[in-house]
Amino acid sequence: MRIAQTLFEKIWRRHTILEREDGQTLLYVDLHLLHDGSAPAFAMLRERGLKPRRPDLSVGTPDHYVPTDSRGLARISDPERRAMAEALTKDSAAAGIALFDLEDPRQGIVHVIGPEQGLSQPGALIVCGDSHTSTHGALGALAFGVGTTEVAHVLATQALWQRKPKTMRILVDGALGAGVTAKDAILAIIARIGAGGATGHVIEYAGSAIRGLSVEGRLTICNMSIEAGARAGMVAPDDFTFAYLAGRPYSPKDGAWEEAVTEWRSLASDPEAVFDTEVALEAKDIAPMVTWGNSPQDAAPITGRTPDPAAAATTERREAIARSLAYMGLVPGMPLEEITIDRVFIGSCTNSRIEDLRLAASILRGRKVAPGVEAWAVPGSGLVKAAAESEGLDQVFKSAGFQWRHAGCSMCLGTNGEIVAPNERCASTTNRNFVGRQGPGSRTHLMSPSMAAGAAIDGRLTDVRRLMSRG
Amino acid sequence: VDPFRNLEAAALPLPLPNIDTDQIIPARFLRKPRSKEYAGYLFHDLRFQTDGSERPEFLLNALPYRQSRIIVAGDNFGCGSSRENAVWALYDYGFRVAIAPRFGDIFATNCQKTGFLTISVAPDLIAWMLKTLLASPGTRIAIDLPAQTLTLAQGIVAEFEIDPFAKRCLMEGVDELGFTLTQLDLIIAFETDRALRPPRTMRSAT
Numbered sequence: 012m013r014i015a016q017t018l019f020e021k022i023w024r025r026h027t028i029l030e031r032e033d034g035q036t037l038l039y040v041d042l043h044l045l046h047d048g049s050a051p052a053f054a055m056l057r058e059r060g061l062k063p064r065r066p067d068l069s070v071g072t073p074d075h076y077v078p079t080d081s082r083g084l085a086r087i088s089d090p091e092r093r094a095m096a097e098a099l100t101k102d103s104a105a106a107g108i109a110l111f112d113l114e115d116p117r118q119g120i121v122h123v124i125g126p127e128q129g130l131s132q133p134g135a136l137i138v139c140g141d142s143h144t145s146t147h148g149a150l151g152a153l154a155f156g157v158g159t160t161e162v163a164h165v166l167a168t169q170a171l172w173q174r175k176p177k178t179m180r181i182l183v184d185g186a187l188g189a190g191v192t193a194k195d196a197i198l199a200i201i202a203r204i205g206a207g208g209a210t211g212h213v214i215e216y217a218g219s220a221i222r223g224l225s226v227e228g229r230l231t232i233c234n235m236s237i238e239a240g241a242r243a244g245m246v247a248p249d250d251f252t253f254a255y256l257a258g259r260p261y262s263p264k265d266g267a268w269e270e271a272v273t274e275w276r277s278l279a280s281d282p283e284a285v286f287d288t289e290v291a292l293e294a295k296d297i298a299p300m301v302t303w304g305n306s307p308q309d310a311a312p313i314t315g316r317t318p319d320p321a322a323a324a325t326t327e328r329r330e331a332i333a334r335s336l337a338y339m340g341l342v343p344g345m346p347l348e349e350i351t352i353d354r355v356f357i358g359s360c361t362n363s364r365i366e367d368l369r370l371a372a373s374i375l376r377g378r379k380v381a382p383g384v385e386a387w388a389v390p391g392s393g394l395v396k397a398a399a400e401s402e403g404l405d406q407v408f409k410s411a412g413f414q415w416r417h418a419g420c421s422m423c424l425g426t427n428g429e430i431v432a433p434n435e436r437c438a439s440t441t442n443r444n445f446v447g448r449q450g451p452g453s454r455t456h457l458m459s460p461s462m463a464a465g466a467a468i469d470g471r472l473t474d475v476r477r478l479m480s481r482g
Numbered sequence: 483v484d485p486f487r488n489l490e491a492a493a494l495p496l497p498l499p500n501i502d503t504d505q506i507i508p509a510r511f512l513r514k515p516r517s518k519e520y521a522g523y524l525f526h527d528l529r530f531q532t533d534g535s536e537r538p539e540f541l542l543n544a545l546p547y548r549q550s551r552i553i554v555a556g557d558n559f560g561c562g563s564s565r566e567n568a569v570w571a572l573y574d575y576g577f578r579v580a581i582a583p584r585f586g587d588i589f590a591t592n593c594q595k596t597g598f599l600t601i602s603v604a605p606d607l608i609a610w611m612l613k614t615l616l617a618s619p620g621t622r623i624a625i626d627l628p629a630q631t632l633t634l635a636q637g638i639v640a641e642f643e644i645d646p647f648a649k650r651c652l653m654e655g656v657d658e659l660g661f662t663l664t665q666l667d668l669i670i671a672f673e674t675d676r677a678l679r680p681p682r683t684m685r686s687a688t
Contacts, residue, residue: 028672030663033647039672051516051566059659065673076513093511142564142588158592160565160658168662170669174645176587206500207558210584240561242587248688326554327609331499341491424563426510433532444502445562447527 015283017178018247022153022278024108028170035172040165042130044139045071045108045138047425050098052162052404053106063106070130071103072111074120075426079389079416080438082113092427103387106166112119112270118390119418122360125229127392129259131357133248133275138165143360143442144243145236149229150256151248151278153213156237159442166177176242177287179209180280185294190476192370194362194440194459196220196292198300198310204290204343206308209241215280216246225328226255228368228445230370234361238307245470247279253314281431301472302444302457304335309444313462313474319343338446339454340434347472354437355386355467356449357460359423364393365458368399372407374478375465380412387414389421411467425450438466453463483597485655489578490633491551491626495615503589507571509563511517516570524571528545544615546619553580554611554623560589560600569596579625581632583608594648597655599627601642627653 016024049071056062061070076096078086086102088095096113098170103110111117117124125131125147133151138144147154158172165171198319201208214236221229229246236244241334245254253272256262263271276435298312311318317336320343323329332471336343341350357363366451368390380386388408390396396418401407405415422429423441425448431437432450440463441448456472465475511523528540535544542550551557551574553638560568569592572580578598585593585604590600614635615621627649632640638654650656662669 028668031647031651034645035647037662037668039669039676046513054516089513095513140564156564156588158564158588158595160566160595161591164659164662167659168669168672169664170662172647172658172662174647206561207584210558210587221681225493235564237588239584240558240584306502308500318648325496327499330497334498347598426509426512443502443504443562447508448504449525450533451508 013205015281015285017280017284017286018215019153019178020284022134022136023175025134036175038173039137040123040169040171041068041135041177042123042137043069043128043165043169044121044137044144045069045099046139046141047073047076047096048098049162050095050102050138053098053102054164055159055163056166063108063153063168063208063299064164066107069108069166070111070146071099071108072118072121073099073113074420075418076421077113077427079419079421079427079429082417084113087430097213116393116397119395120360120363120420121393121423122234123363123391123402126150127259128396129256129262132256134250134263134278138171142237143234143242144195145273146201146230146234146360148233149246150237150252151245151275152244155244157245167413167438178215179213179241179288179290181213181214181216183216183294184218184221184291186223187198187220187294187297189296190299190479191459192459192461193224193231195297195300196294196351197232198302198307198457199236199297200237200292201235201307202300202310203292204239206238206306207240209239214239214241215286216244216245216274222247222249222326226251230364231361233276234308238442248275257467298387299459299462299475301410301462303339303341303347304332305338305444307442307444307457307463309335310457313315313347313472315347317347321322340436348474351436351471351473352384352438352456352466353435354431354439355380355384356386356389356422357440358389358391358421358461359441360391360420361442362460363389363395365395365398367440368395368404369402371460371464372404374468374475375411375413375460376407378468380413380467384467384469384470386412387416387422389416390418392418394478422445422449424448438463438472483595483655483657486578486597486599486627486652488624489628490622492547492549492620493552493554493615493623494547494550494556495612496553497616498610499556500558500561503560503565503568503586504562506560507565511615512565512567520567520571520574521576524575544619551576552578552623552625553577554608554615555580556583556608557583557605559585561586563625564588564592566596568591570593571597571662573598575590581611594651595658597652599625599642601625601632602640603632603640607640
């Protein structure tokens with residue numbers, strides 16, 4: 012009898028080149044995504060006199076170091092930042108790796124362009140030197156982030172040594188309420204299991220609420236798997252997935268398409284497959300979420316209050332809460348809706364796709380950003396930007412008082428110099444609220460695009476459901 | 483990669499959970515080439531004020547802890563970003579070992595590739611070690627990788643588990659890429675075989 016397998020196990024097995032007795036497996040990499048942080052890996056190869064082995068399975072785009080106020084590498088004034096972006100151009104050209112450079116309309120955040128181009132496909136094994144590579148699992152791929160040495164290893168061999176992780180299934184059943192998005196669901200999941208809750212695991216998200224999400228919503232969920240400690244997160248490919256991929260530039264065409272879909276349908280976890288860990292949430296219990304602290308697990312419903320350290324279960328937790336509240340400039344027990352903000356950032360590999368921008372625009376239409384708040388919209392790719400402009404969304408953002416910018420990672424981590432100033436508070440659709448993440452001394456509150464738009468209007472964290480009913 | 487077998491050194495206690503790689507090295511230093519000395523970037527914003535002077539409250543700045551080569555930390559140390567620069571900063575400062583209940587997966591992998599040992603032990607033991615290190619600054623810990631033991635203050639010996647592959651790589655300073663390149667025939671056979679079954683491999687991106 013055939014042993015029941017999970018989606019993860021099926022992909023793992025189909026990519027196993029060699030299994031060693033000590034538990035290490037050599038896996039084949041179908042797609043290697045490169046960005047402008049890849050320079051040290053190329054340098055490692057050069058030191059050894061090696062060249063990328065399969066440039067035809069790699070693609071690169073600059074995202075971390077590019078300016079979003081204008082285009083053109085020459086405009087990067089800092090020589091070290093410019094060197095990072097230029098190195099990608101040079102290294103890709105030397106190796107024959109396809110590059111969506113800054114002048115290419117397809118340029119964007121690497122985790123946005125993979126799915127957008129149809130490069131990220133079900134059943135594929137995808138790696139990239141970036142922890143948010145987990146994003147691509149939304150298409151039913153096994154996708155995870157690796158470090159510089161591993162990037163160099165993949166460039167040189169198209170393979171990677173891994174130890175088989177455990178599997179975790181997170182079931183979200185039921186229907187998400189009005190104003191509750193994929194971002195709220197993943198923040199609720201991380202709040203529930205903790206920032207280390209899925210360490211050593213690959214997550215499969217399942218259940219009717221996940222099945223009901225668009226592919227873009229699933230991309231948001233899988234993107235933040237790493238914030239729960241999971242190296243990868245995935246969703247079984249289904250009709251939504253196939254409809255999303257149909258006709259994209261790198262998707263299979265004609266006869267190959269039918270063949271691919273048949274193959275992809277066989278990937279879903281077998282009904283009897285067993286997971287090492289099971290977690291279940293009810294969609295109806297999830298409210299619009301915001302974070303108050305310095306770990307993505309520090310998330311609470313917008314209707315809630317900041318926690319009281321004195322009520323914490325352990326000394327360690329008490330100290331962590333007190334420390335976060337102090338850094339964030341907050342006091343225990345204050346209503347989250349009373350937290351005023353200085354900035355809004357809508358962007359990043361978590362929430363910069365067209366549906367995210369539509370969602371934010373639906374709140375902003377006919378309204379103005381609160382006085383004193385600086386608000387930015389940074390589309391995830393040149394194509395997302397163009398699509399948004401063709402729908403007139405750029406006008407909605409601009410009329411509301413937002414800056415409408417070019418594609419890149421921008422203020423999510425500020426490697427390009429676009430940062431939140433010390434003690435400034437930012438309502439952000441990004442993935443990390445770490446100390447100093449958006450710049451030294453920056454204070455980040457994570458939330459969905461609609462919640463961030465609501466915060467921009469009200470000048471404070473706000474329950475966007477009120478703006479929806481009013482509008 | 484330098485081989486690692488034994489180390490006896492002072493340990494730095496970091497009694498906080500979820501110390502992410504942004505804390506170990508802030509993102510603005512990621513553009514520095516590896517040829518640069520990374521020690522100065524380690525825990526930069528925890529260690530230094532904005533004017534560059536040391537923050538006295540950060541323990542690494544206190545005399546007994548300055549020469550630490552071992553870190554003892556709360557749960558989920560090294561979570562977050564995949565930046566291998568975090569390991570470079572630890573390594574260049576002189577750290578060779580981190581001990582915590584659990585580590586970020588990508589960070590732990592990056593450590594192994596750099597010859598830096600991560601040891602997972604039970605939360606209770608970590609709590610006791612943190613208490614001891616805070617109460618008696620400069621307390622030394624002895625690590626014996628071949629025997630998989632930690633010798634703690636007061637002669638207490640604890641055993642630890644480690645992945646056999648990681649252990650061998652660390653002890654022998656294994657060059658993983660060099661080994662994989664000897665297996666290239668297997669990789670080529672694998673991709674030749676599956677190329678016959680489209681559409682699994684990606685089309686050329688040109």
